[in-house]
Amino acid sequence: MRRIISVLLENEAGALSRVAGLFSARGYNIESLTVAPTDDPSLSRMTIVTRGTDAIIEQITKQLNKLVDVVKLIDLTEGAHIERELMLVKVTVTASNSEQREEVARLIGIFRGRIIDVTELTYTLEMTGSTSKADAFLDALSQVEIIEVVRSGVSGIGRGKRALKA
Amino acid sequence: MTITGADILVRCLQDEGIEHIFGYPGGAALHIYDAIYKQDQVKHILVRHEQGATHAADGYARSTGKPGVVLVTSGPGVTNTITGIATAYMDSIPMVVICGQVPSGLIGDDAFQEVDTVGITRPCVKHNFLVKDVNDIASTMKKAFHIAMSGRPGPVVVDVPKDITAEQTEYSYPDSVSMRSYQPNTKGNPKQITKGVDLLLSAKKPIIYTGGGVVIGNASEQLRELVSLLKYPSTSTLMGLGAIPASDPDFLGMLGMHGTYEANMAMHDCDVMIAIGARFDDRVTGDLEKFSPDTRIVQIDIDPSSIGKNVKVEVPIVGDCAEVLAAMSKELAGRLDEIDRPAINQWWNLVSEWRSIDSLAYNPSDDVIKPQFVVEKALELTNGNAYITSDVGQHQMWAAQYYTFENPRRWINSGGLGTMGFGLPAAIGVQLAHPDETVVCITGDASIIMCIQELSTCLQYGLPIKVLNLNNRYMGMVRQWQEFFYDRRYSHSYMDALPDFVSLAESFGHVGMRVEKPQDVEVALKEAFEMKDRLVFIDVMTDHTENVYPMIAAGKGHNEMVLKPGCGKDQQERELA
Ligand SMILES: Cc1ncc(C[n+]2csc(CCOP(=O)(O)OP(=O)(O)O)c2C)c(N)n1
Numbered sequence: 001m002r003r004i005i006s007v008l009l010e011n012e013a014g015a016l017s018r019v020a021g022l023f024s025a026r027g028y029n030i031e032s033l034t035v036a037p038t039d040d041p042s043l044s045r046m047t048i049v050t051r052g053t054d055a056i057i058e059q060i061t062k063q064l065n066k067l068v069d070v071v072k073l074i075d076l077t078e079g080a081h082i083e084r085e086l087m088l089v090k091v092t093v094t095a096s097n098s099e100q101r102e103e104v105a106r107l108i109g110i111f112r113g114r115i116i117d118v119t120e121l122t123y124t125l126e127m128t129g130s131t132s133k134a135d136a137f138l139d140a141l142s143q144v145e146i147i148e149v150v151r152s153g154v155s156g157i158g159r160g161k162r163a164l165k166a
Numbered sequence: 167m168t169i170t171g172a173d174i175l176v177r178c179l180q181d182e183g184i185e186h187i188f189g190y191p192g193g194a195a196l197h198i199y200d201a202i203y204k205q206d207q208v209k210h211i212l213v214r215h216e217q218g219a220t221h222a223a224d225g226y227a228r229s230t231g232k233p234g235v236v237l238v239t240s241g242p243g244v245t246n247t248i249t250g251i252a253t254a255y256m257d258s259i260p261m262v263v264i265c266g267q268v269p270s271g272l273i274g275d276d277a278f279q280e281v282d283t284v285g286i287t288r289p290c291v292k293h294n295f296l297v298k299d300v301n302d303i304a305s306t307m308k309k310a311f312h313i314a315m316s317g318r319p320g321p322v323v324v325d326v327p328k329d330i331t332a333e334q335t336e337y338s339y340p341d342s343v344s345m346r347s348y349q350p351n352t353k354g355n356p357k358q359i360t361k362g363v364d365l366l367l368s369a370k371k372p373i374i375y376t377g378g379g380v381v382i383g384n385a386s387e388q389l390r391e392l393v394s395l396l397k398y399p400s401t402s403t404l405m406g407l408g409a410i411p412a413s414d415p416d417f418l419g420m421l422g423m424h425g426t427y428e429a430n431m432a433m434h435d436c437d438v439m440i441a442i443g444a445r446f447d448d449r450v451t452g453d454l455e456k457f458s459p460d461t462r463i464v465q466i467d468i469d470p471s472s473i474g475k476n477v478k479v480e481v482p483i484v485g486d487c488a489e490v491l492a493a494m495s496k497e498l499a500g501r502l503d504e505i506d507r508p509a510i511n512q513w514w515n516l517v518s519e520w521r522s523i524d525s526l527a528y529n530p531s532d533d534v535i536k537p538q539f540v541v542e543k544a545l546e547l548t549n550g551n552a553y554i555t556s557d558v559g560q561h562q563m564w565a566a567q568y569y570t571f572e573n574p575r576r577w578i579n580s581g582g583l584g585t586m587g588f589g590l591p592a593a594i595g596v597q598l599a600h601p602d603e604t605v606v607c608i609t610g611d612a613s614i615i616m617c618i619q620e621l622s623t624c625l626q627y628g629l630p631i632k633v634l635n636l637n638n639r640y641m642g643m644v645r646q647w648q649e650f651f652y653d654r655r656y657s658h659s660y661m662d663a664l665p666d667f668v669s670l671a672e673s674f675g676h677v678g679m680r681v682e683k684p685q686d687v688e689v690a691l692k693e694a695f696e697m698k699d700r701l702v703f704i705d706v707m708t709d710h711t712e713n714v715y716p717m718i719a720a721g722k723g724h725n726e727m728v729l730k731p732g733c734g735k736d737q738q739e740r741e742l743a
Contacts, residue, residue: 068348
């Protein structure tokens, strides 16, 4: 099953490589991993999207907890949560092809994204949403030529009062 | 007053109460070596190879429960320690390894003798640090010892760039350490403890299965108390030997690949199992699919990730073995009448039948020296009181099977990583920590050569270790597997061109002896053990055809052991063809 694990860890050199090393050494898979400092600059928050049986996920959380740099973690997927991913897509839409430009503009509207850069030959699009929404947007763009796709990986947060604090 | 980073490092060791450190100098560590020279509280033991330093510190730690400390230089000094660090990591041994590093300004430049120490050691340490500021040295050292010693212990590396050891600052060693990200739980949840007790009391065919965690966690006394209350059949892993006295009638001997028939059969057939400081390693469980099919498991471990990793556990208890066992015994003491004694007696009857097979019996000989006989003689002549270190192979299994340990921390061997070359340097650490005790390194002709250079260290520090080389002219364990599973194609397991160990020992300044006949074993060992102030290398020419039995082959279950040919008449059908 797909899981989203949020980790608070010491914002120290090497902390990221400890987590990455753990996943590769034990053969766990990482679908995405994002990390940045929090409002408390001594802490980083990491969101890991992974897949595995319940037993594997249990091991992953235990092994993460065992890392000396890890302060706390939660499996967001165990409760109500929100996940967001930022995606940037550059597509070929020439200025002369106004029909195609309109179609892309309409699609990005449906997906509540924005056009953030325009050139003679290209549009650069920005959208945020869950991984499945981002996938759906890419499917919807199948008629246009995609030049490049940049995805941030998932960030997640619990709904309501559910929070991960040190 | 300000002092240098190097002096601070040494002061930290003094304040930590460290008496011995094991090391080898080099460029990046020279300031630290200078600081060592200027004091005599911390004694530095100069090894002959950095691997030896780590194993010696490891043996010191295993035999005392105190942290082992290592000091090496950057680059090759560090890479030479990796095997020893990994060995300590796999067996959860507390160790602090201080590594010199190239000056801060050169890190990342492929400087002379630079390696990414933090990167290269990361997968085999509990934690590691790169010190970037002289003001951080003391607090980092405090954390390093705290992390190494607490929770599930393990090795910690502290990497210190050379310039940092030259800079000056005020020194003060912190009294305590508190880390928000590291707070091991020791207590054990009382509700889980009660659940565990309930399950134990409901058992009709119980087994107590204990491991290295009991030894490392100093929980032997509490374990003995539990066993004496329950009087259930008990077994131990290779790493846990001595926690329960081998002579205790409740003790069935070691379990696992070369465990006793009764221990493995009881593991297989039990209905309730309590695992204490044991991690269901594959050498212990055999094929997991066939592992103890009808059992319900209580598991006590300080490391949550050890619980439920390989097998399903009904009652997990996270905590320090000693604390949890004490709490359990307290609760049990008032509820002993709940034990179904008739059922337990019946279970014991079955276990005794298995035991009567005497799966460790071997065929004595007047012509060739049986390795088992040598270990038995060593046991007899040392009254079972020696510290035994070992390497890896058949000799290690025979030592574990025939040197019956009555006390914990006496059996010093690399169980998790299975590191050949461990035994001699480990014995250095043990002998330093216990100068008046008999320390025997039971080794094999292949293993001993892997760290043979440490014979020189032994001479320098006057360590009267007894090296008992069970010389079968083969990598015996490899040969055994090739005999069983590769149709006797003995690929590269014959030790061609072995040295003359007697003159080798003599050239290192020690006493060498060779024993070639069974009749001479006792006399030679006696003579060796009586030389209290000399290292004696006893090269015993053993039967090279001998194999380690019983054995659970790969992919087999506990109830599919191969017994020694001819052992237990009605068990013949279990033998390998
Ligand atoms: C460093 C290392 N290399 C290889 C092995 C694999 N190995 C395990 S046992 C063994 C043979 C050991 O031979 P010896 O020391 O003579 O002991 P014996 O089995 O003959 O008693 C080998 C090569 C190992 N455990 N460690």
